[in-house]
Amino acid sequence: MNGDRPIKTFKAGGVRVSVFQNEQQTEGRTYPVYRAVLERTYQAQDGSWKSTNGYGGYDLAKALVVLQKAFDFIVSTDHDQNPSMSMSAPPGSPESRGAGQVQEERIGE
DSSP states (O other): OBTTSOSEEEEETTEEEEEEEEEEEETTEEEEEEEEEEEEEEEOTTSOEEEESOOOHHHHHHHHHHHHHHHHHHHHHHHHHOTTOSSOSOTTSGGGGOOOOOOEEEOOO
16 A cells, blocks of 8 residues: 555646545456645745645646646556556545556646
8 A cells, every 4th residue: 555655746836636546446457546746845935845725826737737647657657567458546536437656747937
Protein backbone atom coordinates (compact mmCIF):
# COMPACT_ATOMS: atom_id res chain seq x y z
CA MET A 1 0.00 0.00 0.00
CA ASN A 2 1.34 3.43 -0.92
CA GLY A 3 -1.26 5.78 0.58
CA ASP A 4 1.16 7.81 2.70
CA ARG A 5 3.25 9.27 -0.14
CA PRO A 6 2.11 10.50 -3.53
CA ILE A 7 3.12 8.43 -6.53
CA LYS A 8 3.10 11.52 -8.76
CA THR A 9 2.85 15.29 -8.27
CA PHE A 10 2.05 17.96 -10.85
CA LYS A 11 2.77 21.65 -10.22
CA ALA A 12 1.92 24.92 -11.96
CA GLY A 13 3.21 27.88 -9.97
CA GLY A 14 1.92 27.53 -6.42
CA VAL A 15 -0.82 25.05 -7.40
CA ARG A 16 -0.07 21.39 -6.90
CA VAL A 17 -1.99 18.14 -7.26
CA SER A 18 -0.60 14.96 -5.70
CA VAL A 19 -1.79 11.52 -6.78
CA PHE A 20 -1.99 8.74 -4.20
CA GLN A 21 -2.55 5.03 -4.77
CA ASN A 22 -4.11 2.58 -2.34
CA GLU A 23 -5.48 -0.91 -2.75
CA GLN A 24 -9.00 -2.16 -2.18
CA GLN A 25 -10.06 -5.77 -2.03
CA THR A 26 -13.45 -6.89 -3.30
CA GLU A 27 -14.60 -10.44 -3.93
CA GLY A 28 -11.07 -11.79 -3.58
CA ARG A 29 -9.54 -9.35 -6.09
CA THR A 30 -7.26 -6.44 -5.32
CA TYR A 31 -7.84 -3.17 -7.17
CA PRO A 32 -5.75 0.01 -7.19
CA VAL A 33 -7.71 3.04 -6.06
CA TYR A 34 -6.42 6.51 -6.87
CA ARG A 35 -6.97 9.78 -5.06
CA ALA A 36 -5.86 13.28 -6.04
CA VAL A 37 -5.24 16.09 -3.54
CA LEU A 38 -5.20 19.69 -4.80
CA GLU A 39 -3.61 22.56 -2.88
CA ARG A 40 -2.14 26.00 -3.37
CA THR A 41 0.89 27.25 -1.48
CA TYR A 42 1.73 30.87 -0.76
CA GLN A 43 4.14 32.87 1.35
CA ALA A 44 2.52 34.65 4.30
CA GLN A 45 3.49 38.16 5.40
CA ASP A 46 5.71 36.72 8.14
CA GLY A 47 7.68 34.80 5.48
CA SER A 48 6.35 31.35 6.37
CA TRP A 49 4.86 29.09 3.71
CA LYS A 50 1.19 28.16 4.01
CA SER A 51 -1.19 26.02 2.00
CA THR A 52 -4.84 26.60 1.22
CA ASN A 53 -7.67 25.15 -0.81
CA GLY A 54 -8.80 28.61 -1.98
CA TYR A 55 -8.05 29.66 -5.57
CA GLY A 56 -8.12 33.00 -7.40
CA GLY A 57 -8.76 33.47 -11.12
CA TYR A 58 -5.31 32.59 -12.46
CA ASP A 59 -4.94 29.85 -9.88
CA LEU A 60 -8.13 28.25 -11.20
CA ALA A 61 -6.56 28.01 -14.66
CA LYS A 62 -3.46 26.39 -13.14
CA ALA A 63 -5.68 24.01 -11.15
CA LEU A 64 -7.43 22.92 -14.35
CA VAL A 65 -4.10 22.15 -15.99
CA VAL A 66 -2.67 20.10 -13.11
CA LEU A 67 -5.98 18.29 -12.52
CA GLN A 68 -6.13 17.28 -16.19
CA LYS A 69 -2.53 16.02 -15.99
CA ALA A 70 -3.40 14.04 -12.84
CA PHE A 71 -6.48 12.55 -14.49
CA ASP A 72 -4.49 11.55 -17.59
CA PHE A 73 -1.80 9.98 -15.37
CA ILE A 74 -4.37 8.02 -13.35
CA VAL A 75 -6.15 6.73 -16.45
CA SER A 76 -2.91 5.69 -18.17
CA THR A 77 -1.50 4.10 -14.99
CA ASP A 78 -4.76 2.30 -14.32
CA HIS A 79 -4.90 1.02 -17.89
CA ASP A 80 -1.29 -0.20 -17.74
CA GLN A 81 -2.10 -2.20 -14.59
CA ASN A 82 -5.50 -3.45 -15.79
CA PRO A 83 -5.72 -3.28 -19.61
CA SER A 84 -9.13 -4.95 -19.68
CA MET A 85 -10.74 -2.26 -17.52
CA SER A 86 -11.18 1.44 -18.25
CA MET A 87 -10.97 2.30 -14.53
CA SER A 88 -10.09 -0.54 -12.19
CA ALA A 89 -12.16 0.37 -9.15
CA PRO A 90 -14.43 -2.44 -8.01
CA PRO A 91 -17.86 -2.53 -9.61
CA GLY A 92 -20.39 -0.59 -7.57
CA SER A 93 -17.79 1.53 -5.76
CA PRO A 94 -17.89 5.35 -6.08
CA GLU A 95 -14.58 5.22 -7.94
CA SER A 96 -16.04 2.89 -10.61
CA ARG A 97 -18.37 5.64 -11.67
CA GLY A 98 -16.47 8.19 -12.76
CA ALA A 99 4.90 2.24 -5.67
CA GLY A 100 7.65 3.90 -5.83
CA GLN A 101 9.28 7.32 -5.54
CA VAL A 102 7.36 10.56 -5.81
CA GLN A 103 7.52 11.96 -9.30
CA GLU A 104 6.93 15.67 -9.80
CA GLU A 105 6.21 17.45 -13.05
CA ARG A 106 6.32 21.23 -13.27
CA ILE A 107 4.09 22.84 -15.86
CA GLY A 108 4.85 26.18 -17.50
CA GLU A 109 7.89 27.00 -15.40
